[in-house]
Amino acid sequence: xxxxxxxxxxxxxYGDTExxxxxxxxxxxxxxGCLLGPSGCGKTTLLRAVAGFEPLRAGCIMLxxxxxxxxxxSLPPEQRGIGMVFQDFALFPHLSVNRNIEFGxxxxxxxxxxxxxxxxxxxxxxxxxxxxxxxxxxxxxxxRIALVRALAPRPPLxxxxxxxxxMDVDLRENLARExxxxxxxxxxxxxxxxxxxxxxxxxxxxxxxxDRGEVRQWGTAFDLYHRPAxxxxxxxxxxxxxxxxxxxxxxxxxxxxxxxxxxTTGTTEGVPxxxxxxxxxxxxxxxxxxxxxxxxxxxxxxxxxxxxxxxxMEILYETNGREILAIGSSIRIAVxxxxxxxxxxx
Amino acid sequence: xxxxxxxxRIAQRPASRINSWRxxxxxxxxxxxxxxxxxxxxxxxxxxxxxxxxxxxxxxDYLINTALLATGVAVGVLAIGIPAAWxxxxxxxxxxxxxxxxxxxxxxxxxxxxxxxxxGLLEFAGPVQGLLRQVAGWSAGDYRFPEIRSLWxxxxxxxxxxxxxxxxxxxxxxGGQSLSILxxxxxxxxxxxxxxxxxxxxxxxxxxxxxxxxxxxxxxxxYGTVQYFGITTFTTGIFRxxxxxxxxxxxxxxxxxxxxxxxxLILLELYxxxxxxxxxxxxxxxxxxxxxxxxxxxVLLFVLCLIPLTFGFLxxxxxxxxxxxxxxxxxxxxxxxxLVGNSLLLASSASLLTLVLALFLGYGRRLHPTRGINFxxxxxxxxxxxxxxxxxxxxxxxxxxxxxxxxxxxxxAFGWSTxxxxxxxxxxxxxxxxxxxxxxxLQSVESGLARVTxxxxxxxxxxxxxxxxxxxxxxxxxxxxxxxxxxxxxFVDVLKELPATLIxxxxxxxxxxxxxxxxxxxxxxxxxSVAALAIVAVGIVPVVLLSRAVTRSGVQHVKPAxx
Numbered sequence: 055x056x057x058x059x060x061x062x063x064x065x066x067x068y069g070d071t072e073x074x075x076x077x078x079x080x081x082x083x084x085x086x087g088c089l090l091g092p093s094g095c096g097k098t099t100l101l102r103a104v105a106g107f108e109p110l111r112a113g114c115i116m117l118x119x120x121x122x123x124x125x126x127x128s129l130p131p132e133q134r135g136i137g138m139v140f141q142d143f144a145l146f147p148h149l150s151v152n153r154n155i156e157f158g159x160x161x162x163x164x165x166x167x168x169x170x171x172x173x174x175x176x177x178x179x180x181x182x183x184x185x186x187x188x189x190x191x192x193x194x195x196x197x198r199i200a201l202v203r204a205l206a207p208r209p210p211l212x213x214x215x216x217x218x219x220x221m222d223v224d225l226r227e228n229l230a231r232e233x234x235x236x237x238x239x240x241x242x243x244x245x246x247x248x249x250x251x252x253x254x255x256x257x258x259x260x261x262x263x264x265d266r267g268e269v270r271q272w273g274t275a276f277d278l279y280h281r282p283a284x285x286x287x288x289x290x291x292x293x294x295x296x297x298x299x300x301x302x303x304x305x306x307x308x309x310x311x312x313x314x315x316x317x318t319t320g321t322t323e324g325v326p327x328x329x330x331x332x333x334x335x336x337x338x339x340x341x342x343x344x345x346x347x348x349x350x351x352x353x354x355x356x357x358x359x360x361x362x363x364x365x366x367m368e369i370l371y372e373t374n375g376r377e378i379l380a381i382g383s384s385i386r387i388a389v390x391x392x393x394x395x396x397x398x399x400x
Numbered sequence: 401x402x403x404x405x406x407x408x409r410i411a412q413r414p415a416s417r418i419n420s421w422r423x424x425x426x427x428x429x430x431x432x433x434x435x436x437x438x439x440x441x442x443x444x445x446x447x448x449x450x451x452x453x454x455x456x457x458x459x460x461d462y463l464i465n466t467a468l469l470a471t472g473v474a475v476g477v478l479a480i481g482i483p484a485a486w487x488x489x490x491x492x493x494x495x496x497x498x499x500x501x502x503x504x505x506x507x508x509x510x511x512x513x514x515x516x517x518x519x520g521l522l523e524f525a526g527p528v529q530g531l532l533r534q535v536a537g538w539s540a541g542d543y544r545f546p547e548i549r550s551l552w553x554x555x556x557x558x559x560x561x562x563x564x565x566x567x568x569x570x571x572x573x574x575g576g577q578s579l580s581i582l583x584x585x586x587x588x589x590x591x592x593x594x595x596x597x598x599x600x601x602x603x604x605x606x607x608x609x610x611x612x613x614x615x616x617x618x619x620x621x622x623y624g625t626v627q628y629f630g631i632t633t634f635t636t637g638i639f640r641x642x643x644x645x646x647x648x649x650x651x652x653x654x655x656x657x658x659x660x661x662x663x664x665l666i667l668l669e670l671y672x673x674x675x676x677x678x679x680x681x682x683x684x685x686x687x688x689x690x691x692x693x694x695x696x697x698x699v700l701l702f703v704l705c706l707i708p709l710t711f712g713f714l715x716x717x718x719x720x721x722x723x724x725x726x727x728x729x730x731x732x733x734x735x736x737x738x739l740v741g742n743s744l745l746l747a748s749s750a751s752l753l754t755l756v757l758a759l760f761l762g763y764g765r766r767l768h769p770t771r772g773i774n775f776x777x778x779x780x781x782x783x784x785x786x787x788x789x790x791x792x793x794x795x796x797x798x799x800x801x802x803x804x805x806x807x808x809x810x811x812x813a814f815g816w817s818t819x820x821x822x823x824x825x826x827x828x829x830x831x832x833x834x835x836x837x838x839x840x841x842l843q844s845v846e847s848g849l850a851r852v853t854x855x856x857x858x859x860x861x862x863x864x865x866x867x868x869x870x871x872x873x874x875x876x877x878x879x880x881x882x883x884x885x886x887x888x889x890x891f892v893d894v895l896k897e898l899p900a901t902l903i904x905x906x907x908x909x910x911x912x913x914x915x916x917x918x919x920x921x922x923x924x925x926x927x928x929s930v931a932a933l934a935i936v937a938v939g940i941v942p943v944v945l946l947s948r949a950v951t952r953s954g955v956q957h958v959k960p961a962x963x
Contacts, residue, residue, distance in 0.1 A: 105862055131861040138862040144855035148877045158863030207863065 056119035058083055058211050058243040059104065063113035066096070066103055066267075073099045075267035076113065081211070081243050081260075086234065088246045088258035092290070096267040097247045101213050104245065105138050106131035118210055137204035137212040137242075141219055143196050145188035151175075151199055152184040158207040174202035177236055194225060201233060205240055212237065212244040218253055230256040251291060263287050279332075285397050288330045293358070295369050296328040298399065307396075309389060310365050311336075311343050317394040330395040333358060333372035339388035345369070347379045361387065422773060425764035428757060429776035432835050435794025436786060439659060442652035450647040454654070458632060462654070466620070466633045466661075468551055469558070473619045474612060476559025480708045481566025481611065486596055487705060489574040492690040493698040499705040500571075501947030506712030507564045508939035510896045510913070512624020513932045514557045516920040517716040519628070520723070522548045549629045557625055560712040562615040568946075569611030573604035609672035613665045620662055621787035623899035624917055634658040635789045635899065642903075648797060655790040666785050717936060723929035731930040739931060743895055743911045746826070750833035751841070751890035757834060758841035758886060762849055777842070784839035788832075788900035795832045795904065799823040829904045836900065837893050841886040848882025849875075885945065892942050896935055 059081040066074035073096045081087045089097040102108045104115055106128055114124040117136065122129040137158075145154055152171055159167045175181050178198040188196055197217065204212055217233065218226045234257050237244050248254050254261050255275045262272045263286070271283040282288035285296070299309045301321045307314040309329065321327060345361040348368065352375065359371045359379060371387065379385065488500045522528050522545070529545055532538065547553065623635040632640075634654060642651040693701060724731070757780075765777045783791060799822050810818045822828055852875055860870045898913050905914065912931040919928035 102858075105858065107858055107861075130866070131858065132864045132866050134862070135864070136862060138859065140855035140859060142853055142855055144853055144859040146856060146860075146874060146878075147851065157860070157865075160864070203859075203863070 057081060057116075058085075058118055059087075059245065060116040060119075061100075061104075061113070062116070064100065064103065064110055064115060065112035066099055066108055067111045072111075073267055074103070077262075077264075077267075077269050078113075079262055079269060079272050081245060084238075084241050084243055086237060086244045086246065086257060086259050088248060088254045088261040089264055090248060090251065090254045090261050090290075091264035093249055095264045097249075097264050098215060100264075101215055101245065101247045104211075105136055105213055106134050135207065135209055137207065137209035139197075139200050139204050139212070139214045139217050141216045143188075143200035145196055145200055145203070147188055149187075150184065151186050151188070151191070154188065154199060155203045155206050157203065170206060174206060177239060178202055178232075193221060194229060197221065197229065198232075201236065205236070205242060208240070208242075210243065212242050214244060214246040216248055217246070218248070218250070226250070226253060227256050233257065263290060265290075280393065280395075282330065282395060288395065288397070292332060293370055294330050294332040294335075295367075296397065297331045297367070297369065299327050299329040299394075299396065300324060301327075307394060310363055310367065311387065311389045314389050314391055314394050316392055317396065321396060326399040328397050328399050329391075330397070331369055331389065331391075333370040335389055335391040336361075336369060336371040336387050337390045339386055342386040342388035344384050345371075345387050347381050347383050347385065349381065350379070361385070421764055422768050422770075425761055425768075425773055426776050428761060429780040432757075432780035432783065432838060434798055435791050435832070435835055436659070436782060437794075438797050439652050439655045439790055439794040442649060443656045445649055445653070447653070448647060448649055450641065450645050450650040451653055454637075454641065454650060458637060461632050462634050462637045465551060465626075465631055466658075469554060469626070469631070469633060470616055470619055472552065472555030473558045473562060474616060476555055477563040477566045477615045478608065478612065480559060480563035482570050482601075482608065484563070484705060484708060485567050485570035485574055486600065487701050489571055490596070490600075490691055491693050491701055493693045493701045495702050495705070496690075499709065501944070502709055502713075503567055503705065504564045504943050504947045505709065505940065506561045507946075508943045509561055509713065509716055509936050510624065510898070510939070511558050511561050511618075511622050512628060512898060512917055512920075513720070513936065514561050514716050515554070515625040515628050516925055516928070517719050517932070518548055518553070518557060520925040521715070521719055551629075551631055554625050554629050554631055558619050558622060560708065562618055563708060563712070565615040565618075566608060566611035569607040569614075570604055573607035574600055606672040606675040610669055613669040613672070617662060617665050617785045620658060620665070621789070621899075623787070623789055623902075628917075628921065635787055638789045638793060639899075639903075642793065648793070652793050652797060655787075655793045659786060659790055662785050662787070662790075666782070717933075720929045720933045720936065723926040724933045727926050728930060731927060736930065739910055739912050739915050740934070742909060743913070746829065746833075746901075746911060747891045747894040749826075750830050750837070750894045751887045753830055754834050754838050754841040754890045755845070755883065755886050757838055758845040761838075762842060762845040765846075766849055780835075781839035781842050783835040784837065786836070788836060788897060789903070791832050791836050792900040792903035795828055795835065795900075796823060799828050799831075823904075825906055826909075829901065829906075832900045832904055833890075833894050833897070836897070837890045840889045840893060844882045844886035844889065845879075848879035848886075851882075852878050885942075888945070889942050892939055895938055 057080040061077055061079050064074055064077045065072065075096075077100060079087070089100060091097045099108055103110060103123060106123065109128050110123050110125055112125050114121050116122065117134065121127070122134055146157070149157070152168075155171045155174060156167050159170060162170065171184065172181070175184060178201065180195060180198060183191060183195065183199070188199070191199065197220075201214075201217070214233075218229055221229060230253050246254070246257055258275070260272060260274055261278055263270045263278060265286050271278060271287045273281075273283075278287060278291045282291060288294065288296070297309050297311070299307050299314070301323050302308050303323060305323075307317075307321075307329065314329065343363060345363050347359055348362045349360040351358045355375050357373050357375050357378070359373065360368050361371050362368050373379070484499075484503050488496055488503070520526055524540070524545075532543070532545075533540075536543075548556075621635070623639070626633045627636050627639070634657065638651050638654045638658070641647055641654060761777050761780060765773055786794075803818070803821055803823050806821055807818050810816060856874055857870055860874050861867070865873060895911075896913060898917055901911055901914055902917070905911070910918075912935055916928040916931040916935065919925075919931070
């Protein structure tokens with residue numbers, strides 16, 4: 055079966071500035087993909103190119119096997135049939151909720167149109183707002199209306215541009231899960247843009263981490279966290295520090311915190327390397343290395359500490375929220391990590 | 401229509417691409433800034449004999465009178481506008497809601513109409529002095545009555561019609577101030593007077609400066625009042641030098657000098673608007689709990705608000721009404737209908753022309769928000785601050801030159817003369833109006849365009865609408881109100897406009913404003929009243945719209961920012 059969306063070596067530039075630098079990826083049917091990256095990395099530009107608002111300098115974009123964008127060619131957005139949810143929702147202020155949702159359904163007969171609108175409003179649990187105007191809705195309601203307006207024509211692909219950025223932080227995760235439920239219910243393939251990791255993790259099946267116009271890694275949330283492809287991904291996703299490490303003559307990785315076993319493929323004895331040390335890789339150990347508590351962040355269920363090692367290096371360590379360590383106190387720790395992530399030292 | 405084909409393509413393009421729309425904007429802006437550039441160019445023309453003569457004789461008078469007038473009006477508008485704004489914002493008293501919008505009404509009366517209405521009221525044979533003599537039993541020479549036709553009279557007239565600028569900005573600022581700041585003042589034990597002086601007034605300062613600079617721009621632009629009162633200022637000086645001394649270069653040089661004062665005001669306004677943004681403490685507009693008043697206190701506040709309304713609107717409008725009633729039979733003749741027709745023709749074609757230009761420039765800026773385009777659009781919107789007299793001079797000079805060239809060429813090539821093809825016709829007048837009032841129209845258009853976010857364009861297109869359809873189904877319905885108000889505001893402004901019309905109108909072409917002014921200048925005050933009343937009546941319409949907008953949103957700009 056043809057992929058709903060396929061990007062092949064996409065290049066986008068403004069004048070002389072390359073914004074997207076050869077990106078290739080594909081979404082399978084019903085998959086929810088995410089473009090994740092710091093602001094200014096080009097992720098929104100890429101999304102707008104898929105929608106048909108940005109021309110390509112090279113490469114091509116295919117929708118269900120059909121080329122919709124290539125160098126010098128761009129199918130107008132209105133002929134692509136791709137749905138899009140905008141950051142500011144872009145609901146039409148002069149049209150009621152019903153008319154907003156109907157907007158993309160002009161080819162259907164009136165009766166079918168109304169049925170579809172009712173169905174969608176029920177899907178987002180807002181069956182009674184049809185005759186209201188956008189400004190009479192709360193932010194979360196507007197968001198859901200913007201979503202179903204885009205979903206109404208049953209697009210083969212839905213694009214979401216930072217859809218939760220204007221929401222309260224505590225609403226975001228709930229909404230993200232809610233949107234995921236709706237997309238699943240409609241069986242829609244979707245591509246989401248965000249700079250918020252939690253949002254990406256809550257919504258997406260696969261995530262592309264983008265930096266300076268390039269995909270650094272394209273994989274599941276688990277992969278990004280536990281098997282980051284490079285330093286950028288390691289630093290951007292989750293928390294952690296890079297701990298100097300060297301392979302000894304016995305094929306064991308030696309760190310300040312003691313030996314780490316396994317995962318030495320591709321390493322050479324004596325060459326200095328660095329290992330990604332997540333807070334959950336650090337454990338208390340009798341006879342481990344003494345470390346001083348220098349700071350902490352209480353986060354409710356857990357507590358994140360900064361520990362200083364004898365070498366003055368600082369690492370992160372996590373406990374459950376009930377265990378409180380005083381600043382200045384000393385604990386003994388070791389590494390517990392079966393699949394170490396290694397990078398060549400700078 | 402070209403707009404239809406391009407409007408929705410918001411996507412940024414490579415900066416190097418040459419685009420006909422952009423070129424059009426640049427050309428348009430150059431044309432519209434031609435008068436200002438022309439006038440300034442005359443700074444570099446060597447001073448002629450007349451200029452030397454002007455410097456020796458009257459220039460000092462112009463400077464001093466203009467300075468006194470501006471200072472007096474500044475004091476006047478602040479003294480009326482600020483207290484009025486604070487009273488209707490901070491206190492609750494019977495009639496408050498009425499005064500809130502009614503205090504804007506004096507804006508509807510052009511200053512020159514105000515001037516001769518008061519002259520008629522206060523002159524020796526007028527009703528006030530007549531009543532005084534009757535009541536006190538005096539006769540001529542027994543008493544001294546202040547002469548209205550003086551510099552101080554002009555200050556009073558202009559203050560009475562221009563204070564709404566300050567009132568409006570002050571009210572918006574007082575109303576938009578963060579509730580918590582004002583409430584903090586009250587919790588700390590400050591009464592209304594102390595909250596006003598220690599908190600509200602300092603916070604409102606940038607808004608007040610904005611309102612003041614708008615009022616002063618109008619003061620510098622005034623021709624009718626000072627001419628009627630016989631005060632020599634820059635605007636009357638430009639007229640005299642142009643028509644009396646027949647020296648266009650010296651007139652342009654005077655105009656350039658006047659324009660440099662205006663530029664100072666523009667910069668002041670820009671600067672204070674920029675500060676205004678920082679002083680806007682909250683995005684949300686909530687009314688602070690008003691101080692309740694009772695008994696005599698309420699009466700006092702009521703009277704305080706009634707004073708500017710009475711002298712700024714009720715008295716002059718009433719007097720005009722009485723005169724108009726008594727002269728209506730002779731005045732409402734065929735000739736009057738011609739005047740109305742001419743005025744309507746001019747005002748409607750000027751407002752349409754300006755709207756088209758504003759749409760063109762507004763969309764240009766939206767499609768290509770580059771520095772060059774921004775600057776060009778800003779430049780073409782500058783005319784709102786430039787006195788009509790200066791614009792007239794700046795328009796006349798290049799058009800006359802063009803006419804001469806054309807005439808020479810036609811005579812050489814075909815042997816017949818085209819005469820004053822452009823400068824003797826309505827073309828030049830319409831062009832001058834476009835220069836002067838583009839900003840009014842542009843502001844409406846841009847505020848309308850701002851309601852259509854770029855994402856709405858994109859949303860409509862991703863839902864299957866072609867660019868033309870986006871314009872018809874999204875832009876037009878959303879912007880309808882803004883387009884209407886753009887037409888209306890320019891329409892009324894053109895109807896009231898005096899100096900540029902006086903200078904540039906074709907021979908024997910009269911409008912309501914010109915006729916009213918001419919009759920009044922001939923001391924036929926009562927005869928001029930029907931035309932004047934018509935202008936005032938039409939002028940009320942935008943004031944009502946404006947006051948509704950002010951009451952609704954809290955913050956509203958009368959005149960566009962030059963940004």
